[in-house]
Amino acid sequence: MTKVTFREERCMGCELCVHACPQRIVTMAKHINAGGFHPATVVQQDKCTGCAMCALMCPDVVIEVEREEKQ
Amino acid sequence: MTKVTFREERCMGCELCVHACPQRIVTMAKHINAGGFHPATVVQQDKCTGCAMCALMCPDVVIEVEREEKQ
Amino acid sequence: MLHEIIIAGFGGQGILSMGQLLTYAGMIENKEVAWLPSYGPEMRGGTANCAVTVSDIPISSPVVSEPTAVIIMNKPSLIKFEPMVKPDGFILVNSSLVDQKVKRPDIKVYEIPANEIAEEMGNSRVAGNIMLGALQELTGVVSIDSMEETLKKVLPPHKHNLIPVNRQALEKGAEFVRSK
Amino acid sequence: MLHEIIIAGFGGQGILSMGQLLTYAGMIENKEVAWLPSYGPEMRGGTANCAVTVSDIPISSPVVSEPTAVIIMNKPSLIKFEPMVKPDGFILVNSSLVDQKVKRPDIKVYEIPANEIAEEMGNSRVAGNIMLGALQELTGVVSIDSMEETLKKVLPPHKHNLIPVNRQALEKGAEFVRSK
Amino acid sequence: MSKILMKGNEAFGEAAVLAGCKYFFGYPITPQSELPHYMAKRLPEVGGVFLQAESEIAAINMVYGAAGAGARVMTSSSGPGISLKMEGVSYLAGAELPAVLVNVVRGGPGLGNIAPAQSDYFQATKGGGHGDYRLIVLAPSSVQEIVDLTAKAFDLADQYMNPVMLLADGILGQMMEPVELKDIKPNIPAKPWAVNGMKGRAYRNLIVSVHIVAEDNEKFNLTLQAKYDKIFQNEVLYENYKMDDAEFVMVAYGSSARLAKGAVDKAREKGLKVGLIRPITLWPFPSERLAEAATTAKAFLTVEMSLGQMVEDVRLAVNGVKPVYLYTRTGGMVPVVKDIVVELEKIVQGGGK
Amino acid sequence: MSKILMKGNEAFGEAAVLAGCKYFFGYPITPQSELPHYMAKRLPEVGGVFLQAESEIAAINMVYGAAGAGARVMTSSSGPGISLKMEGVSYLAGAELPAVLVNVVRGGPGLGNIAPAQSDYFQATKGGGHGDYRLIVLAPSSVQEIVDLTAKAFDLADQYMNPVMLLADGILGQMMEPVELKDIKPNIPAKPWAVNGMKGRAYRNLIVSVHIVAEDNEKFNLTLQAKYDKIFQNEVLYENYKMDDAEFVMVAYGSSARLAKGAVDKAREKGLKVGLIRPITLWPFPSERLAEAATTAKAFLTVEMSLGQMVEDVRLAVNGVKPVYLYTRTGGMVPVVKDIVVELEKIVQGGGK
Amino acid sequence: MRKVFSKPASLSDKPFHYCPGCTHGIIHRLIAEVIDELNIKEEVIGIAPIGCAVFMYDYFDFDFLGGAHGRAPAVATGVKRVHPDKMVFTYQGDGDAAAIGTAEIVHAAARSEKITSLFINNAIYGMTGGQMAPTTLLGQESTTSPEGRSKEMAGYPIRLTEMLATLEGTVYAARVSVHDVKHIIQAKKVIKRAFEIQQKKVGFALVEVLSTCPTNWGLTPIEATKWLEQNMIPYYPLGEIKVPKEV
Amino acid sequence: MRKVFSKPASLSDKPFHYCPGCTHGIIHRLIAEVIDELNIKEEVIGIAPIGCAVFMYDYFDFDFLGGAHGRAPAVATGVKRVHPDKMVFTYQGDGDAAAIGTAEIVHAAARSEKITSLFINNAIYGMTGGQMAPTTLLGQESTTSPEGRSKEMAGYPIRLTEMLATLEGTVYAARVSVHDVKHIIQAKKVIKRAFEIQQKKVGFALVEVLSTCPTNWGLTPIEATKWLEQNMIPYYPLGEIKVPKEV
Numbered sequence A, B: 001m002t003k004v005t006f007r008e009e010r011c012m013g014c015e016l017c018v019h020a021c022p023q024r025i026v027t028m029a030k031h032i033n034a035g036g037f038h039p040a041t042v043v044q045q046d047k048c049t050g051c052a053m054c055a056l057m058c059p060d061v062v063i064e065v066e067r068e069e070k071q
Numbered sequence C, D: 001m002l003h004e005i006i007i008a009g010f011g012g013q014g015i016l017s018m019g020q021l022l023t024y025a026g027m028i029e030n031k032e033v034a035w036l037p038s039y040g041p042e043m044r045g046g047t048a049n050c051a052v053t054v055s056d057i058p059i060s061s062p063v064v065s066e067p068t069a070v071i072i073m074n075k076p077s078l079i080k081f082e083p084m085v086k087p088d089g090f091i092l093v094n095s096s097l098v099d100q101k102v103k104r105p106d107i108k109v110y111e112i113p114a115n116e117i118a119e120e121m122g123n124s125r126v127a128g129n130i131m132l133g134a135l136q137e138l139t140g141v142v143s144i145d146s147m148e149e150t151l152k153k154v155l156p157p158h159k160h161n162l163i164p165v166n167r168q169a170l171e172k173g174a175e176f177v178r179s180k
Numbered sequence E, F: 001m002s003k004i005l006m007k008g009n010e011a012f013g014e015a016a017v018l019a020g021c022k023y024f025f026g027y028p029i030t031p032q033s034e035l036p037h038y039m040a041k042r043l044p045e046v047g048g049v050f051l052q053a054e055s056e057i058a059a060i061n062m063v064y065g066a067a068g069a070g071a072r073v074m075t076s077s078s079g080p081g082i083s084l085k086m087e088g089v090s091y092l093a094g095a096e097l098p099a100v101l102v103n104v105v106r107g108g109p110g111l112g113n114i115a116p117a118q119s120d121y122f123q124a125t126k127g128g129g130h131g132d133y134r135l136i137v138l139a140p141s142s143v144q145e146i147v148d149l150t151a152k153a154f155d156l157a158d159q160y161m162n163p164v165m166l167l168a169d170g171i172l173g174q175m176m177e178p179v180e181l182k183d184i185k186p187n188i189p190a191k192p193w194a195v196n197g198m199k200g201r202a203y204r205n206l207i208v209s210v211h212i213v214a215e216d217n218e219k220f221n222l223t224l225q226a227k228y229d230k231i232f233q234n235e236v237l238y239e240n241y242k243m244d245d246a247e248f249v250m251v252a253y254g255s256s257a258r259l260a261k262g263a264v265d266k267a268r269e270k271g272l273k274v275g276l277i278r279p280i281t282l283w284p285f286p287s288e289r290l291a292e293a294a295t296t297a298k299a300f301l302t303v304e305m306s307l308g309q310m311v312e313d314v315r316l317a318v319n320g321v322k323p324v325y326l327y328t329r330t331g332g333m334v335p336v337v338k339d340i341v342v343e344l345e346k347i348v349q350g351g352g353k
Numbered sequence G, H: 001m002r003k004v005f006s007k008p009a010s011l012s013d014k015p016f017h018y019c020p021g022c023t024h025g026i027i028h029r030l031i032a033e034v035i036d037e038l039n040i041k042e043e044v045i046g047i048a049p050i051g052c053a054v055f056m057y058d059y060f061d062f063d064f065l066g067g068a069h070g071r072a073p074a075v076a077t078g079v080k081r082v083h084p085d086k087m088v089f090t091y092q093g094d095g096d097a098a099a100i101g102t103a104e105i106v107h108a109a110a111r112s113e114k115i116t117s118l119f120i121n122n123a124i125y126g127m128t129g130g131q132m133a134p135t136t137l138l139g140q141e142s143t144t145s146p147e148g149r150s151k152e153m154a155g156y157p158i159r160l161t162e163m164l165a166t167l168e169g170t171v172y173a174a175r176v177s178v179h180d181v182k183h184i185i186q187a188k189k190v191i192k193r194a195f196e197i198q199q200k201k202v203g204f205a206l207v208e209v210l211s212t213c214p215t216n217w218g219l220t221p222i223e224a225t226k227w228l229e230q231n232m233i234p235y236y237p238l239g240e241i242k243v244p245k246e247v
């Protein structure tokens, strides 16, 4: 299981994560955040592989990625 | 015939011409010029080949070299 | 009359051009005018605002500390400028973008859903002109004709086709506040 | 007493050290002293001079414009400093190096063939000390003992062997002018 | 000629071009960058050269070269960038080269900020560089005056063979106002002293600022002094605003003079007999005008966007004859008309500081 | 402790070392180069670092770094080199960092020459850099005072978190006099604000000079002003020389003060009641002392090695109460005692300029 | 759940003020990660530039010093000479390092100051409004080269890293990019190496990072990463240019 | 009698003020000879440095401009941009060009200013009293490296010409020496070439000339020429480092 979390209020809507995600599951939300941007978000969490490509690309450290600890 | 002339009053006695002359005919005079230096001079003009090595080396443009015009 | 107007919003909303349009139109009407942008660190990705002064007599200060009217294009600007408006002055809020209400009872408040009106018109870019149209209707600072004249002068020829829709937007804005 | 002394000559003649020797000796005698070199463009390959002030009371100006005594070690210095000497002051000329005569009638002139005396002593380097010895004899600015004392303090130990010849030179200089 | 709407920074540029300035060397810094931007576009149109230097130091030395080569040339900067030019400015003054420098002052010291300020007054008028030299310092207070004084700056520079500084601030640089580009015409004298190769000249030209012999340098400095005296006699500029019956005299220049004018009007509405003397040349400073005013005025109030710099020149001019008060905002803050009026009221009632 | 004979430039260095200065960053320039030479030899002996920078600009910024890192640090220069440091000086003042700068003034402007001068007074005291800031400026007039004031400079710098300038000139830098290196002891306060890595600290340290919001920058400038006021109240230094019954007061500092003293003595021999006030701190300037003297004196004569700079501060202090005359030599020339006396006689007889 | 990726500890929690998609932020994060991994947060002293990153000290939680435009290498020298055992790094834009600060970075390199120098090349002056930088490419438009940079007028873009690599004092010189994830990973390795070299006191270590400026390039963030790849990398080739033998 | 050697016409008759045996004088003469041979005396504008050659304008009989220490390339840029058809050259010492003026010469090169730049490397600051220059050799004593230059404290001597040759704008870069007649003859050829390149408007042409400073090296003039040969040339190899294709 993996979890990718976006600190939405920090997102500047640059879309770099959208292009970085190999699963193509990051999209831009319709709504606008406090900064006036459409924030990035992942809807299909289940398709996420936890590769963290999105997070590595994000210039604003918006994204956190977690993965189930393997024994 | 060649002629090598030293503008004695400009000579700073550095001796670079002495070492540059392949004929070893440049020497330092005993007397002191207005600047307080022993000026360079050539005594055996006849041995001078007019090669101008002394003049090329002189930092103070003291030396003029002339040679008989060949036809 | 001395009009001291502040236009404020996000960078990228064309705030500075709105101010320039007003200023130029004032000049065409042979009024004394001055335009002063904020150029501080808030520029980058943040807020932008400019002060426009239109007057019948020489302008002493281009710095507007007590505006006679403000146009508000985002929420941070409302927070910043509401307290500064001169008692009895105008505050025009683009309610498409600002959900907060004006609190001061001593100023004249107009909420104008400029983006919605613009989209109705089929051109989301003219929200600013709708606000300007409303302002001119309320304050008479400059005429719509002068603003159209300005566009003719400052737009390059290949953009002159945009003038009619811009004029229409000015009129829509005027209409909207007239109908209130 | 206020001694304002200028020592002047070519760079490389040890002019500045001569002045320092005098100054240091004055300090040893608990007098007020100051030493000021010329440091202008004339330094390079050209002339050098320094001003030494030795006084019983605090020194107002280290700049000497009217010397009570000058030591002249080359011709350009004679030309430059002869006019400045205080009436009744001393001018000590190293006549081994300067052929020109002093013209002023109102100052005390001493021609000292310092290089020749030095070479007689077998050490051409002490010409400066011969001049200093003469100066002290004439003006009493500092004692020869203090100058010797100074050399002991400022010379590094491995050069202390030079002190006797230096002292001798001071005495020779003194002798020379005494014998005049 | 009809009016056009121009930003102050651009007005500097356009006026310079009209005055025959074909060379601009600069380095970007807020709040003056629109000036180099403008020149980058404009100069190639008139066959001139805009060159972005690697630093303000390089820029001022390029100016030195171009001025020495006989051209009308300009540079501009602000705050830290102006400080970096100080060595070069001293060299320009020392070599007696004509050049025009624009300082769009921002808040200091150090990095400070980019807001409008007047805290470089001392640096401009007393000499931020080394040695006894003076810049001619002109302080416009509107975009129109930016145009007029820029043209004048080039003429003064050539006439007196002296660098001229145009001292503005963030407000003046950034604001737009209508301007008339009257008939500014390049009025460039012959420059037989310029280094441009000896061809056609019987003598060679040499431009340096060194006088290694102290006597020579003193002589040179005294000729500079004589030139400065002449400038002081001939070139003082100021504006009187409602001074005819003024009992209280404000002194302010540039942007703060506009606010001071507003305050004069407001104060007059309240019945206070207030006027304004606005120095247009900061150096030469209108000391005589102030001394004269001191004979009739009751008190002076200097308004500045600094901790108080010009006030020293005001005090020197008034010379103890009447009290001189000071009202300032600094660090990028701008005085507010009504606060000035409050200060005026205090002074009228015998307070002030 | 017994006296030793020292050159002024070296005395700066030795006193700095004794005061605990372990870092020196500089760039050669006449007439101060003996100071870096001395430091190049001396600092390694005490485990310090002498580094010749690639320029005066690099040097002042190295000073900025070392001061920020918590060290006692010095730099020195003259003329053009000091001008190049002006941006950095404004940054030091803006970041409130303690550092000591030596300016051994030479003749200007431009390249000028290397002879002694006092024509950087304005630059030092009014601010050659941008923004509202002040240096503490100390003006020794003997080699002994170079020693004493250098030690004091480091203490003042640390106490007030402000750069301090020692303003000398070619004479003072080049001359030798006996000095006592009294018991100067490093008296270095703790510097919990220094950047030296967070280890052992719960907070991180930050040193900058930026206050991008104008309100903040104004607040900062006002705290600077408050600090400057405090310095003005507490740190003014001057010497009275034969002032008890003086009717004519000379004002002079540094080398020219020595000549002025000579002139006082000569004038007294002629029966003129002349005294000297010698400012030791040029900023803060001893304005109060002068104002006080103005109540009893008949006239003032400022003696300077410049076209006349300090005279403005004298006039500001005297505030029109008594005439202030000026006698100057400039461009590297040094006033002559008897000429000063002639000037004094003129003033006594009602002349002077 | 194990954090695969989260904010490094050396970063403060303050949001960056950079424009959307500006890669200054990525570089900041990489620095923080390296400092965390080397466990040197308590030893490190950062020198902030003047440029868009002027406020970078707000984003890090360790000691910082901000000096004048271009002078960071001199400031760092002052700090490092006082604290030779601490870790000092500079972070400079291309205007800061390759224009106004040319002399300072050249001489810090020549002296082989034992600091880590990060050089952020975005081929433009970001902060002041998109003027030409010494690294602006030929033909590239900017507010001071409105018709595109011409070599006749403004000369050639400077390859600062190659130039500095010719100096003996430069012991490590490399160029990386952060326009995509692969290069970001590579960039971090190189930055880490540059810090490790400082730990070993070998000498001056320089890393040039190619970075985007969507705002002044007039491109979207995505377009900007492509523009960097297609235009900058060919002129500014990536890789380690100089590696010390000892490391 | 035909003159085999006499004072070139572009030299004035004023005696040099240099120390005995200082090779600044030789370089001056070579410049004058080249200017005479190219017949450009009426076109040429010299930019004097600050350094021992500060008064060089006294020795030449054509237009001269003297600016601030290190800034000659910027001053030359100002002149050349105003008079693109005139011949502009700079003459800078190693302190002037390689220390305080680093940024200016780097950027004049990067911009490929069409000037001729002479760089006189005597491994010392002559004028101000023998301080360490950026080009002072390791171990070499100077008034600011009294124990000899140590690489730990002061880093490595800069090979400015090699560094500048990495820039595309530098079209010609060469190093010559004037310590003996053979090299003097060679030096003149190279200097001439650097002027010819300017005539052809190719770009920035740089000639480094190794020169002696007997005074501050503490050697006799003869010893100084030997010291140069034995110590400087190994570290600063002679030759043409970069030659434009077109020439």
Ligand SMILES: Cc1ncc(C[n+]2csc(CCOP(=O)(O)OP(=O)(O)O)c2C)c(N)n1
Binding pocket: E027, E028, E029, E030, E056, E080, E081, E084, G050, G051, G052, G053, G069, G092, G093, G094, G095, G096, G097, G120, G122, G124, G125, G126, G127, G128, G133
């Ligand atoms: C002395 C000085 N000159 C100019 C400036 C204005 N200035 C601030 S940042 C900058 C250039 C920034 O460009 P760069 O270094 O490339 O950084 P970027 O913003 O692109 O990251 C300039 C010119 C200044 N602050 N100080």
Ligand SMILES: Cc1ncc(C[n+]2csc(CCOP(=O)(O)OP(=O)(O)O)c2C)c(N)n1
Binding pocket: F027, F028, F029, F030, F056, F080, F081, F084, H050, H051, H052, H053, H069, H092, H093, H094, H095, H096, H097, H120, H122, H124, H125, H126, H127, H128, H133
């Ligand atoms: C801004 C400035 N800093 C310092 C100086 C002092 N200065 C004059 S020449 C010089 C160095 C000269 O060395 P170099 O360039 O190598 O020339 P050289 O005398 O060896 O021929 C220095 C530091 C100055 N004139 N201006």
Ligand code: SF4
Binding pocket: A004, A020, A021, A022, A023, A024, A025, A026, A042, A047, A048, A049, A050, A051, A052, A053, A054, A055, A065
């Ligand atoms: S962690 Fe990988 S798969 Fe998951 S959203 Fe991010 S980029 Fe896509």
Ligand code: SF4
Binding pocket: A006, A010, A011, A012, A013, A014, A015, A016, A017, A018, A039, A040, A057, A058, A059, A060, A061, A062, A063, G021
């Ligand atoms: S990369 Fe970061 S800032 Fe950009 S859209 Fe994605 S989450 Fe937002």
Ligand code: SF4
Binding pocket: B004, B020, B021, B022, B023, B024, B025, B026, B042, B047, B048, B049, B050, B051, B052, B053, B054, B055, B065
């Ligand atoms: S010309 Fe040749 S042979 Fe004659 S003196 Fe000179 S070097 Fe000797």
Ligand code: SF4
Binding pocket: B006, B010, B011, B012, B013, B014, B015, B016, B017, B018, B039, B040, B057, B058, B059, B060, B061, B062, B063, H021
């Ligand atoms: S080289 Fe010239 S200056 Fe030197 S000794 Fe010979 S003639 Fe004299």
Ligand code: SF4
Binding pocket: C044, G017, G018, G019, G021, G022, G023, G024, G052, G122, G126, G127, G212, G213, G214, G215, G216
């Ligand atoms: S201007 Fe450019 S470099 Fe600066 S923050 Fe914006 S995108 Fe980044």
Ligand code: SF4
Binding pocket: D044, H017, H018, H019, H021, H022, H023, H024, H052, H122, H126, H127, H212, H213, H214, H215, H216
């Ligand atoms: S100091 Fe050195 S470089 Fe200068 S003139 Fe003398 S020998 Fe030549």
Ligand SMILES: [Mg+2]
Binding pocket: G051, G093, G094, G095, G120, G121, G122, G123, G124, G125, G126, G133
């Ligand atoms: Mg950049």
Ligand SMILES: [Mg+2]
Binding pocket: H051, H093, H094, H095, H120, H121, H122, H123, H124, H125, H126, H133
């Ligand atoms: Mg040299």
